[in-house]
Amino acid sequence: MIWDQIWMVIWTLLKIVAIVLPLIIVVAYLTYAERRVIGFMQGRMGPNRVGLFGFKLWGLAQPFADTVKLLLKEIIFPANANKFLFLMAPVITLATAFAAWAVVPFADGLVLADINAGLVYILAMTSLGVYGVIIAGWASNSKYALLGALRSAAQIVSYEIAMGFALVGVLIAAGSLNLTTIVHAQSGGIFSWFFIPLLPLFVIYFISGVAETNRAPFDVAEGESEIVAGFHVEYSGAAFALFFLGEYANMIMISSLTAIMFMGGWYSPFSGDSWIAQPSILWFFMKTGFFLLLYLWFRATFPRYRYDQIMRLGWKIFIPICIAWIMVVATVKVYRPDWIGG
């Protein structure tokens, strides 16, 4: 009895570690992939030096070198900064970025907490990430940081609405808030995935996701050219590393959610009985990887949006299209329920 419960606690902790550790490693290699991919797209090589034991290994040890460098650096507190909040901000960013992973189903049944309101939980957690940014901006006691924080807050709050509406379309189509059920509703080859009937919502969700994570071309919160580095301008060392980790964990989060909501999660694009048509966690990873590549591709391609253009895009284009398409989906769901989410 008592051992059962202790074992359950340890087992859950082990599961959490099994999610978080690979996530951190993926984040590390995402930074490497980002530099390599953007380098290649700009006709450069990217980091290809740092290796292990004298072998260069195409620079694969670069993320570890960066991590060690960041951890060894001093954390500098700005004058009159609120030390507690200054240190709490990156922790909040990281915690919310990791907490959302609790309900992500990697494969059929492979999920930490299979809760009914999984979609709402994800929305709640991703909306909390903005606090890290706001508190960092305010606690830094720096005008650039505050400006970056305010920009970021306004942007995230705006795009959350478009994102939420896009997910409303998904939950109408799937008829459930549970992520596993949403994926189950997309079984049966590439043509049953939601990105076909919900194409506008799919595009809007992913673009809003890019805006939500403050990535290029929506990275006015950082805005190197006008507000230096935005909300984390005063951060250095390990605290900065945590922000970095949180931002990239959020990117992976959005990518995997797009894969789950619109691209059939762990289902294979092929239908039939052959080995390639089997649902597998590898399909999930491949889809997530594709969206991560899109993130990097966007950054290599598009110049930064201006602030009023970001707001116009969010409020005047995405939200109306979302509402219109939700109407379409709801109508179809009522009168032709077999068309979507069979």
Added chain:
Amino acid sequence: MKIFRYLKSLTLAELLKGMTVTGKYFFKRKFTIRYPEEKTPKSDRFRGLHALRRYDNGEERCIACKLCEAVCPALAISIDSEMREDGSRRTTKYEIDLFKCIYCGFCEESCPVDSIVLTDIHEFHFEGKDKNVLDKQQLLAIGDMREKDVATARKNDAEYR
């Protein structure tokens, strides 16, 4: 037509066009030179670290005429001279401050005996804060070390001088 414009922007056509360009560049050949392993060819006129040359018989070329000291725009060269036992005028001190030097090559041009030259060495560093001044012995040593390269480079470039 306004409606076509809206439809066009809704298809994200222009964004996709941009992404095709970057996508193409992803697979293009990279022209980056991986520096320590690969190097760009250097011109014969490359102006790098200084050296003092000798004649083939081992006699140092410098006759302490101090033309280089006079022409140096950065006042990087300082020379002291004295009479040697055989009666010829030779330098007792020939120093170049590498922090002052702007690598203009005027010293080389002014030298009547082709003694001071700028070699093609450009990868050098100092390991102390007073090591920036090269003295005569060091300069001669560099000259001995690179004599062959310097001689070929001067020969190749001779007809354009």
Added chain:
Amino acid sequence: MIEYLISAEFYQIMLFWLYSTILIGAALAVVTMRNSIYSALFLILCFFSAAALWMLLEAEFLALTLVLVYVGAVMVLFLFVIMMLDIKIKPKSGMSNYTKVGLLVALLMGIEMVMLLGKKLVGVLPQDDLVKHVQGHSNVKEVATSLYMKYTLPFELASVVLLVAIIAAILLTLRRRDDYNIVNPESQVHVKAKDRMRVVKMDAERGNYIGGEE
């Protein structure tokens, strides 16, 4: 004894006491803090603890909605406003008249609430300490049925009232200003190269045009 200490009920009760203590403490901090940023942050903590309590009541949908709406959106805007204002932290002063009146009102309200609710709740509250549902009970469905089937009309009315309020708020703040150069991004994104620039084709010039002769 050991059996009870490791049981789920005991754990839930401990969590209840933990979260309610944090909730009350944070609520007190909201009104006593001198720095309004701290007050706002403590209010966020309040919402969190309340959400956790709802979670204990197995109302996970409502709890998550509370976090999503109040913490994720409303409090962000609150913080936004507070950070934009330059608020001076007032030095500590003794009990002002406001505090005295406030305490009086609070006392009256407390008495009223005890009188009103105390009687009602005795009969309504379930005898069991904690609400329990069968496995697989869908909270979402329950909320949906009560909102869209049981109380459809009041719910729709409330949303219409809110919509009117939104439109009114926008109308109140919407004004056109002519005294500064605002650029309409709408018209900007549709600009094509040929709207702004004229490409002139002409033959390359020949001869010396200093003398002007061909």
